[in-house]
Amino acid sequence: MMRLIVTALFTALLVLGVWTFFDSTTFLLGPERAGYRWWWPTDVSTYGGGIDLLFVVIGVMILVFFVLTYVVLIGAVFGASRKSEEKAAFTHGNHKLELLWTAVPAVLLLIIAFSQMQTWAAIKFRGAIAGEEIRAEAIAEQFDWRFRYPGTDGVFGTVDDIHSATDFVVPVDDKFVFHLRSNDVLHSFFVPKLRLKQDAVPGMTIPMWLEVDPDRFAREAQAIELADGSEGRELVVDLICAELCGWGHYKMAGRVRMLSKNAFEAWMAEQEALRFDNGEPE
C-alpha cells in the first residue's frame, strides 16, 4: 500500500512538473492578462530574442532531465520496494556510468556557456556602446527610482536638467544609452518587458542601453493625444527592483514609458517648459 502511495506521489510530481512547463496560464498568479507569451511577458526589445532563446534552451534541457530523473526515480521506488527474497547487490560504483554522468552535464554546460556569450557581449559589454551619447541617468534609492536627462545643453548637473520620479521615459527611435547609479544600497533595475536586468551598485556608474523594436512597439502601443493635437504612441511597462534592498523594497516600483519619437519630443518640450515655469496660475 505504502509503495503505491509513494509511487503515485512521485508520478503526480512528474505530471505536475511537465504540466506547469507547458501550461503557464493556469499557474500564472494574478488575473490572466494579454501581452503574455508562455511564461513571460512579450518582448518589445530588439535584443531580447537572444535572452528568450537561452531561456528556452535551458528550459528544454531541464525538462528533459527532469523527466528522465523522475522516470528513473519512480522506477526505482516502485521496483526496489517490492517484496523479494533476493539479496541486494553491492557495488563499488561503475566507472563508465560515472564518466557518463560527468561528461554529459559538462558538455551541456559548455553549450550553455558558448551559446550565451554572443548575447551577453551584445547586451552588457561596454564596447557595444562606446562613444555613444549618455541620454539619461537612472538613480536607484531607498525606495524609489529617479531619472535625470541632461536637457538642451546635453550636460548633466546644470540648471536645465530634466528630472522625473517613477517614470523612465524613453523614445523608441534608436539605441538609448543611460547610466545607472545607486544612492545607498544594492538595487536591481529590472524591466521584464525589455529583458533588461542590471544591479545598481553604490559608488559605481554603470552604462546601460536599451532599444525598442519599432514593429513590436507598434503592435502593443496605445495612441495618445499630444499637446499640439497630433497623435503619438505610448507603451507603459513595469520597472521593478529585483534586489531585496530593505523594508520598503516592495514599494520600489517604477514604470518605463516608451514613447514614439514625436511623443518623446513633446514630453521633453513640456518638461523643459515646466523646468522654467514661473508657477503662474492659468
Added chain:
Amino acid sequence: MPHPSTSRPLPRRPLRPALVGIALGSLALACGLEPKAAELRYSLNEKTIAELENAQLEDVAPATAAAQIQGALEMLFGTPSDPQFLVLREWYDNDQNPNPAKWRLDEETFAAVEEGNRRRFALQLELIEAGRYAEVPQPRYADDLWADWTERVLPQVLSDDAAMVDPSDEELGTWKDEAAYVFESHYPTLRESSRMYRQQCLHCHGTEGGGDGPTSPYLSPRPRDYRDGKFKWVAVERNTAPRREDLLHILMEGVNTTAMPPFARFSRGELEGLVDYVRLLAMRGQVENLLTAAVKSEGYLSAATVLENYQFVWERWDKAPERYVYFEDDVPREAAPEMIEHGRQLFLNTKVGQCVTCHGPEGRGNGESIWELDPFRDGKMRRRLDEWGTARQDAGLPEAALKGFETSPRNFQQAVFRGGGRPIDLYRRIKYGISGTIMPAAPAEFSDEDIWSLVYFVLHLVEQSDVARLIDAKVALEEGRSAHEPAAQPSGH
C-alpha cells in the same frame, strides 16, 4: 542555575483546553466567523497630554480635560475606521459639505479621476463590458464602492442588464451603463482613503499623522508630523496651510533623498483621496493644539470653543490658494557671472539675509547659528530645534522625545533639493522660507533680482558638486586629461 520553571515538567492538563480551543477556532473560521479587530481610535498627541499635566488646571483634572478634547475631536473628525468631517449648521444651510464626494469635484479633477479609474478598474470594466458580472473581482481600497456594487448594482445586472435604471430618465441609461459608471466615476470616501492610508502611509506617518509610525525610528529625516498643519515642500507662504495641489505634488513626486517615495503608480482618485485624508489628520491635529491652548487659558472646554476653533482651522485651509506664491515674469534661464557674484555677496552677508550663518561659508549646512546651548547638559551645545521640536520642548516633553527634530540646513554640496530643484522652487524657498524650520522668509529689502541672484548662486554651488560632474572629472583624470576641460561633451555649455 536553570530557571525554576524549566526544571518542572509541564502540566498536561492545559493541552486539552488548548486543543478544544483550536478545534472551536477552526470551526468558527470555517463558518466564516472571523475575529473582528477592536474599533480603531485616534490617540491624543503626547505633547497635549504633557501640556495638560503641566498646566495646573484648577477646575478640571488633566485626564478629564484630555478625555474632553479627545471626545470633541472624535465628534469633529470621527475615528480611523470611520473618519468624517462634522458639518456645521451654517454649512448645511449653504449647501456646503466638507466631506469629499465625486459631485463636489471640479470638472478638470473629475476628468483626471475618471481617466485614472479607467486604468485602475480596467479589469472590472472589461468584465462588465463582456457581461461577465459575477466574475468582477473586488478592487483594493474601495470597500464602499464594493458595497454599492454588491448590494445595489450587481443583483440588477445579473437579473436584467438591459433594463433602464430609471424609466422616467433616459439619461441614466441601462443598468449595464450604470455598472460601468459606478467604477469609472468612483471617488474614494474618507473611509476608503483611511484604509489606504493605514496600509501605505501609517507605518511611517502613524495613525494620527504624527510621523511616529512603527518604521519611523529608523528613518532620517523623520516622517512629517502633520498635526501642526505645517508642511515644508509647498508653494504657499511660510506657515500657512498648504493647497491640495501641494500635497498631491509630494504624493506624485516623493521627497528626494528621504524615505518618502513617489506614489505616482496609484490612480489620481486614490491620491486625491489620500490628500483628503491627510487634510483631515492635519486639521485634527491643529484643532487639538488649539483646544489644548483654550483649556490652558480658560481652565475648561466649552462646546462653543470647540466649534469656533474647528471653523477657524477650516477657514485657514480654505484660504490656502490665496497664499500661493509664483513669479509674475519669466524665470531667468541662466545667470551671468556678475549675477552669480552678486548672489555670492548676498549669501555671505552676515547683516542682511545671513544665509551664511546657517548654511556655512561653503554651503555645507554647517554654519554656526545652527548651534545653541543644550538645556539638558550644562555648557554643551546642541543643534537648534525646528518648530515641531520647540513646541514639544515647550510642552515639557523629555529630551528623548526631541530626537529627530534638530535643524539641518541644506548642504548644497549634496546637490539635492527635497522640495524640487527647479529655479521657481528655490525662489519660493528663499522668498518665503520653509514652514516649521529656522529658514526664514527673505528680508523685505531683497528685490526679486536679489532673490534670483541667490537662486543661481545656489544652483552654481550645486553644479560644482554634481555626482555626474565629479565622475566625469575622475574619468578625465584617469585618462590623463585636465579635469577642467570637459571630455567629448556635446556643444552648449
